[in-house]
Amino acid sequence: MTEEIIIAGFGGQGVLSMGKILAYSGVMQNQEVSWMPSYGPEMRGGTANVTVIVSDERISSPIIHEFDTAIILNQQSLDKFEKTVKPGGLLLFDPNGITHPPKRNDIKVYVIEGAEEAARMGNPKTFNMIIMGAFLKLKPVIKTENVEKGLKKSLPERHHKLIPMNLDAVRVGMEKVKEFQV
Amino acid sequence: MGELKLMKGNEAIAEAAIHCGCDGYFGYPITPQSEIMETLMVEKPWETTGMVVLQAESEVASINMLYGGAACGKKVMTSSSSPGISLMLEGISYLAGAELPCLLVNVVRGGPGLGTIQPSQADYYQTTKGGGHGDYQLIALAPASVQEMYDFVDLGFELAFKYRNPAIILSDGVIGQMMEKVIVSDVKPRWTDAEIQKISGSWATTGKTKDRARHIATSLDLEAEKQEIHNHKLQAKYREIENKEVRFEEFQTKDAEYLLVAYGSSARICQKAVEICRSKGIKAGLLRPITVWPYPTKRVAELAHQVKGMLSVEMSAGQMVTDVRLAVSGKVPVSHFGRYGGVIPSPGEVVVALEKFINGGN
Structure with a gap:
């Protein structure tokens, strides 16, 4: 199994940290992982993206331009990365702020209202974990128990009290994700 | 571990x-x-x-x-x-x-x-x-x-x-x-003064004792003849390093007909490119210099007897390719593919470049 993922959105949405938690969770189940961020002159409100690869085998290139899954969190990223999903691959997006939704019909498109669900949970910071839950429902490449271990490993201890809330957010994402009709 | x-x-x-x-x-x-x-x-x-x-x-x-x-x-x-x-x-x-x-x-x-x-x-x-x-x-x-x-x-x-x-x-x-x-390896303690004395005591400025002359750490010698002797010593050392410390890694080179040469992150991209080439029936392999100086000149020269051509892949306008050319010495065609100025090539781009090279397009 090799899963090649791009996560893209605004800086501040938790794009890079979501990738990091995915990568850490992969480590927890003895997989090979790579995490490669875009690190241009990024700024708050600008775009941020990260390539995460989780695999049973040694990872050759951490740099790839085609993905099994694209997790898209704003319009600019959708415009940039929709075409990079491999045929038959997965595109998961949050419709918040999307004016031109995905059009490809040779891939599977799913939607998760992450921003809205995070507001409903009363904590906008759970946003990225809701998105991650939605992804793991569609592609269970990582077991939930390993996500918990990944969170423990990647968060400083003073933040460990937030782990239950993050796991709740993962579950919300798993429940609320639905197919999108292109 | x-x-x-x-x-x-x-x-x-x-x-x-x-x-x-x-x-x-x-x-x-x-x-x-x-x-x-x-x-x-x-x-x-x-x-x-x-x-x-x-x-x-x-x-x-x-x-x-x-x-x-x-x-x-x-x-x-x-x-x-x-x-x-x-x-x-x-x-x-x-x-x-x-x-x-x-x-x-x-x-x-x-x-x-x-x-x-x-x-x-x-x-x-x-x-x-x-x-x-x-x-x-x-x-x-x-x-x-x-x-x-x-x-x-x-x-x-x-x-x-x-x-x-x-x-x-x-x-x-x-x-x-x-x-x-x-x-992560275990922590090695820092060298003690006694250990430094043992390892580098013959030259390091560790404090002069009565039983030895002063140690001076300098690159200056105004006498040209002496400076030349110092240079001879440096050159002898460099030849020794070239003989003993060359490091490289090979990937799918055994039956390779075309060789990619790349180091660092380009070598990772090329590894994927080799995988793609192999799935398309192109017998590509990769030589990855681990030491870029001393350069694996001998191994590149050996492989020039086996392969039909070499493509140096670098995130530059073509620098290492000159070392590949020197080693190959005209035996087989050598070309360069690179993106630069901060742009990273994709494995797919490398495959396209190699296919073009194989078809004589350079």
Whole structure:
């Protein structure tokens, strides 16, 4: 199994940290992982993206331009990365702020209202974990128990009290994700 | 076996420095390598191993602090990115001339000039063909993974002290910024004064005793004949390093008809390109120089008898390709493919370039 993922959105949405938690969770189940961020002159409100690869085998290139899954969190990223999903691959997006939704019909498109669900949970910071839950429902490449271990490993201890809330957010994402009709 | 951690290449450099018993780090921040000093500042090794971590006022200051530390037989290092290394070159030449062991790290970014902050491999000439003035060489290690970023700190120091010569880790923004799994080694204690005496006592400025002459760490000798003799000694050392310290890795070369030659992050991209080529029926292989100086010239020359052509893939306008051409010496066609100025090629682009090369398009 090799899963090649791009996560893209605004800086501040938790794009890079979501990738990091995915990568850490992969480590927890003895997989090979790579995490490669875009690190241009990024700024708050600008775009941020990260390539995460989780695999049973040694990872050759951490740099790839085609993905099994694209997790898209704003319009600019959708415009940039929709075409990079491999045929038959997965595109998961949050419709918040999307004016031109995905059009490809040779891939599977799913939607998760992450921003809205995070507001409903009363904590906008759970946003990225809701998105991650939605992804793991569609592609269970990582077991939930390993996500918990990944969170423990990647968060400083003073933040460990937030782990239950993050796991709740993962579950919300798993429940609320639905197919999108292109 | 040590602990398994997920970390950035830059973080791995810092962790490895602490773990291998480094005495001092002197640096000045610059993207894309600032996490090296940031990690050291967070880890506070001065409270545990006693390692000094100092942010100097400039790159010029840091390289000269290195000179001072190295002259005392201490394990000292600095890191920077391309424009910062350019500022250090005078000091690097002095360190090489005075035969002072130390470790340099260049996390290369796009140039020339201030260029960009994105990854590049355009400092190959600077690293392997001098950079600074005079006839000198740096022992240059090119890591292609975060684990190698970690491992090459210890190896770099080992080689630097073995040959009394500066060693450099030639990395780039990809390897510096990406995260991968790393197996962390146990902490080696820093050398004691007695150990320094034993290892470097014949030359280091450890304090003059009555039974020996003064030790002077200098690259200056105004008598041309003496300076030539010193140069003979340096050249003999460089030939010895060329004979003993060449390191490289091969991937699918056994039956290869076409060879990609790439180091660092380009080698990772090429590995995937080889996989794609093989699935298309093209017998491609990869030679990855691990030491870019000394260069695996002999092995490239050997492979020139086996393959039909070689493509050097670099994030530069074509620098290492000159070393490939020298080794191949016209035996088979050699070409170059690269993206540069901070742009990273995709494995697919490399495959297209190789196909074009095979079809005679160069």
